[in-house]
Amino acid sequence: NKNGTGEKDQKSAVELDYSSYNENLRLYNSVGNYPTDVVKNKITIDSNKEAVLLPIYGYIVPFHISTIKNASKTEDYLRINFNVPNTLTEEQIESISVPQSLFYIRELTFRIQDPKSLTNTVRLIKELRKRVTTRETENREKSS
Amino acid sequence: MSTANNGSTGAFSFNNISLGGRIGGTRGVLKMNNVGLAWKSEAGRSETIQSSEIEAAGWTRMTPKIYQLNLKMKGGASVKFDGFREPDNETLKQFFKENYDIELDNIELSTRGVNFSMVKVNGSIVSFTGSNQKTLFEFPISEISQSIINLSNKNELTMEFHHDSTLDEEDESLVEVRLYNPFSKSLKEDEDNTE
Numbered sequence: 346n347k348n349g350t351g352e353k354d355q356k357s358a359v360e361l362d363y364s365s366y367n368e369n370l371r372l373y374n375s376v377g378n379y380p381t382d383v384v385k386n387k388i389t390i391d392s393n394k395e396a397v398l399l400p401i402y403g404y405i406v407p408f409h410i411s412t413i414k415n416a417s418k419t420e421d422y423l424r425i426n427f428n429v430p431n432t433l434t435e436e437q438i439e440s441i442s443v444p445q446s447l448f449y450i451r452e453l454t455f456r457i458q459d460p461k462s463l464t465n466t467v468r469l470i471k472e473l474r475k476r477v478t479t480r481e482t483e484n485r486e487k488s489s
Numbered sequence: 490m491s492t493a494n495n496g497s498t499g500a501f502s503f504n505n506i507s508l509g510g511r512i513g514g515t516r517g518v519l520k521m522n523n524v525g526l527a528w529k530s531e532a533g534r535s536e537t538i539q540s541s542e543i544e545a546a547g548w549t550r551m552t553p554k555i556y557q558l559n560l561k562m563k564g565g566a567s568v569k570f571d572g573f574r575e576p577d578n579e580t581l582k583q584f585f586k587e588n589y590d591i592e593l594d595n596i597e598l599s600t601r602g603v604n605f606s607m608v609k610v611n612g613s614i615v616s617f618t619g620s621n622q623k624t625l626f627e628f629p630i631s632e633i634s635q636s637i638i639n640l641s642n643k644n645e646l647t648m649e650f651h652h653d654s655t656l657d658e659e660d661e662s663l664v665e666v667r668l669y670n671p672f673s674k675s676l677k678e679d680e681d682n683t684e
């Protein structure tokens with residue numbers, strides 16, 4: 346039993362360090378839990394789950410809004426910037442077993458030819474971002 | 490909607506199937522019999538597969554409504570077909586077992602919502618895999634038109650993608666990914682230290 350708990354602690358420490366901004370995040374159990382209006386090659390905003398679902402080579406990849414730093418548009422391109430942690434120190438690398446093939450997505454750029462859809466997507470992401478930031482700030486103020 | 494017709498020869502045909510693993514989605518008809526699979530689009534594009542070349546077959550839910558048949562070929566390549574519906578699973582499972590002696594495995598995707606993953610190149614495929622070994626997404630390495638390591642920030646890797654000419658106007662397509670590896674810098678320093 347003691348060993349089991351130890352392992353668990355170690356695992357959560359690793360996961361905590363991996364994610365930094367979203368410890369132990371489990372947004373959807375499976376693709377079956379995605380909003381029913383999700384289709385191939387379209388960005389979907391799920392405001393219930395506070396998620397942005399992005400089409401990547403036929404896959405629909407969900408990102409919790411807390412992983413997103415900002416969204417902006419230039420001409421017919423949508424650019425999404427993500428939060429990434431600082432470079433790991435040597436101490437951290439030694440103390441936790443994080444595989445070296447670990448990468449963070451820092452930025453994704455999509456081409457959206459429909460200007461209405463582009464403007465709308467940027468607006469929705471910004472609104473969701475703001476909603477979550479405001480709530481987090483309020484929670485922090487309440488607890489302090 | 491895809492439909493399966495069980496002909497007297499034990500052959501099947503599915504409509505509205507597109508090649509998976511890419512952004513463009515030209516649809517066509519996928520026929521399969523005991524020799525193999527043949528996909529043909531209205532525009533005349535085609536893809537044929539000999540059953541003897543298939544190493545493994547997977548069944549993946551891609552959206553709430555659409556499923557994918559992914560075939561791992563001997564030699565490392567993979568061929569994917571999108572556009573199946575849930576009930577097609579039983580048909581395909583049985584067909585693959587009876588004709589090719591291959592089990593159709595259920596493959597679940599990683600849906601945690603995080604922006605980190607292991608990145609590996611398996612043969613000709615670049616795979617993004619979660620800590621639970623589930624795939625977030627993957628694409629053929631040939632889709633990359635240019636990859637750049639940022640000179641001023643060596644733990645950043647930019648990949649630009651080819652434009653897919655079969656895109657519909659309403660398709661929202663990925664054109665660039667910028668990745669960040671939290672190790673590179675430390676590794677670089679390590680190298681310097683050992684000098």
